[in-house]
Amino acid sequence: MDIQSKLAGHLQAIPRSGIRDFFELVIGRDDVISLGVGEPDFATPWSIREAAIYSLEKGETSYTSNLGLLTLRKKISEYVDDFFHVSYDAGSEVLITVGVSEALDLALRALLNPGDEVIYHEPCYVSYSPSIVMAHGVAVPVPTTKEDGFSLKPAALAAAITDKTKIVMLNFPTNPTGAVASREDLEGIAKLCVEHDLIVLSDEIYSELRYDEDEHVSIATLPGMRERTILLHGFSKAFAMTGFRLGYACAPPELIEAMMKIHQYGILCAPITSQAAALEALSGGRALYEPMKNEYRQRRDFLVERLNGMGIDCHLPGGAFYVFPDIRKFGLSSKNFAMGLLEAEQVAAVPGDAFGPCGEGFLRCCYATGMADLKEAMNAMERYIGTL
Amino acid sequence: MNQLLDLLKRNARKSNADLAGQLSSTEEAVAAQISAWEEDGTIRGYQAMVDPALDGGENVTAFIEVRLTPERGGGFDRLARRIARFEQVTSCYLISGGYDLLVMVEGKDLLAVAGFVSEKLSTIEGVVSTATHFRLKSYKENGFMFGEDHEVSRLPVTP
Numbered sequence: 001m002d003i004q005s006k007l008a009g010h011l012q013a014i015p016r017s018g019i020r021d022f023f024e025l026v027i028g029r030d031d032v033i034s035l036g037v038g039e040p041d042f043a044t045p046w047s048i049r050e051a052a053i054y055s056l057e058k059g060e061t062s063y064t065s066n067l068g069l070l071t072l073r074k075k076i077s078e079y080v081d082d083f084f085h086v087s088y089d090a091g092s093e094v095l096i097t098v099g100v101s102e103a104l105d106l107a108l109r110a111l112l113n114p115g116d117e118v119i120y121h122e123p124c125y126v127s128y129s130p131s132i133v134m135a136h137g138v139a140v141p142v143p144t145t146k147e148d149g150f151s152l153k154p155a156a157l158a159a160a161i162t163d164k165t166k167i168v169m170l171n172f173p174t175n176p177t178g179a180v181a182s183r184e185d186l187e188g189i190a191k192l193c194v195e196h197d198l199i200v201l202s203d204e205i206y207s208e209l210r211y212d213e214d215e216h217v218s219i220a221t222l223p224g225m226r227e228r229t230i231l232l233h234g235f236s237k238a239f240a241m242t243g244f245r246l247g248y249a250c251a252p253p254e255l256i257e258a259m260m261k262i263h264q265y266g267i268l269c270a271p272i273t274s275q276a277a278a279l280e281a282l283s284g285g286r287a288l289y290e291p292m293k294n295e296y297r298q299r300r301d302f303l304v305e306r307l308n309g310m311g312i313d314c315h316l317p318g319g320a321f322y323v324f325p326d327i328r329k330f331g332l333s334s335k336n337f338a339m340g341l342l343e344a345e346q347v348a349a350v351p352g353d354a355f356g357p358c359g360e361g362f363l364r365c366c367y368a369t370g371m372a373d374l375k376e377a378m379n380a381m382e383r384y385i386g387t388l
Numbered sequence: 389m390n391q392l393l394d395l396l397k398r399n400a401r402k403s404n405a406d407l408a409g410q411l412s413s414t415e416e417a418v419a420a421q422i423s424a425w426e427e428d429g430t431i432r433g434y435q436a437m438v439d440p441a442l443d444g445g446e447n448v449t450a451f452i453e454v455r456l457t458p459e460r461g462g463g464f465d466r467l468a469r470r471i472a473r474f475e476q477v478t479s480c481y482l483i484s485g486g487y488d489l490l491v492m493v494e495g496k497d498l499l500a501v502a503g504f505v506s507e508k509l510s511t512i513e514g515v516v517s518t519a520t521h522f523r524l525k526s527y528k529e530n531g532f533m534f535g536e537d538h539e540v541s542r543l544p545v546t547p
Binding site: 297350 | 406409412540543546
């Protein structure tokens with residue numbers, strides 16, 4: 001039987017993930033210092049893990065409401081109000097999902113008709129384009145540049161808008177560049193979205209991890225935006241809870257209702273144990289992630305200083321836990337540079353083109369790795385570029 | 389608590405440069421602050437946290453509950469200090485509840501500790517009674533867990 005011919009056409013159009021290719025090169029080698037991970041190197045704070053255990057001990061092993069535990073949605077509503085400065089009704093405007101990834105998928109599937117265009121900024125998280133295609137939309141990437149700090153400029157967005165555009169996806173701070181958007185840029189973007197009557201999917205999963213003075217601004221707080229924004233957030237990054245797979249969407253009731261329709265048949269509800277853990281995370285709040293954040297800040301400063309010091313041009317990213325150095329001057333493709341580094345020095349960093357064509361010439365180095373390994377990795381990098 | 393103190397309590401061997409980096413401060417400011425604390429006694433000293441199961445020594449540790457007769461004009465202070473000064477005593481706390489002092493004592497073996505208790509501690513005028521508990525195993529001390537070294541591995545490359 002020719003299985004290939006049976007597969008859905010739009011799925012075949014999605015290429016293999018560049019991350020996956022690289023993963024296969026690295027897996028099985030045990031001497032590698034990896035800057036290739038996209039998750040915290042800290043274990044989930046004990047109070048959160050303990051809350052999950054306690055919930056299991058009590059026998060909380062059932063389904064929850066499709067939307068998620070009301071107690072957790074109330075806590076989320078309070079947290080979002082306090083942190084992002086935008087209010088959502090816990091009863092009808094919050095949906096708890098299996099990570100932000102599910103929320104993103106739900107939003108796209110709830111909104112897109114075949115042929116609808118979705119604009120997003122590249123380099124970006126690897127799932128954006130495939131998720132759009134799987135929802136039968138048309139992916140419209142807008143390249144961003146190092147010179148603009150990888151922020152999305154309103155003019156670049158304006159140039160990409162057509163009469164088929166339905167959604168703009170934003171992710172600040174950005175995986176893989178660590179970029180943040182200024183209030184000014186966000187205001188320009190918001191204005192365009194109102195003008196063209198667009199929906200905004202704002203993936204703000206890294207918003208707690210910002211290292212400089214400027215406060216995180218959610219586009220949902222800007223004039224005319226709350227009604228058209230789906231704010232996506234979760235617990236994975238700030239609270240080091242990637243394996244719990246817990247995220248949420250906040251949006252007006254009609255949007256949440258539409259997303260819930262898909263969620264209830266596909267997933268039913270997010271795991272109750274993870275929801276119990278998340279409740280504890282929000283009770284602990286800032287005090288739980290602040291020590292990790294301080295550590296990340298120090299590592300970021302170290303990496304940027306070391307990279308620039310050895311002559312690799314690297315902008316200072318404002319958030320997340322990635323630096324995105326520019327390796328174009330060495331005349332190698334991202335992939336060849338990364339493979340060479342892996343072969344010669346057993347250091348793994350992900351080629352920038354895995355995050356979109358405009359990431360070519362860059363490397364994603366994650367600093368959710370202990371300082372000793374980062375120091376060793378930077379020494380290795382310096383030796384490696386000396387041989388080029 | 390001051391953030392710098394908090395960091396030092398967790399790892400006193402971090403370099404001033406690292407500490408400064410973590411606090412968005414300068415190396416000089418960190419050094420000056422630490423010196424000031426050493427000077428005014430806020431920082432009493434620095435120690436390694438050693439796992440007693442692995443240090444190769446055979447010392448025994450006992451926790452001794454001591455009941456005292458308080459004194460007019462000083463409460464427990466004079467007696468507590470007198471007990472704390474013994475070099476065998478590693479820690480000494482005034483405690484609320486069923487007894488007064490919790491005294492941690494270290495000795496080279498059981499006999500040494502027993503000798504200290506019967507010869508020194510219980511003979512002090514004002515010591516009403518003692519109850520000695522020997523440590524069998526340490527699980528955590530001053531924030532450090534012992535005997536738990538399994539590392540959870542992450543996938544080497546993830547999105």
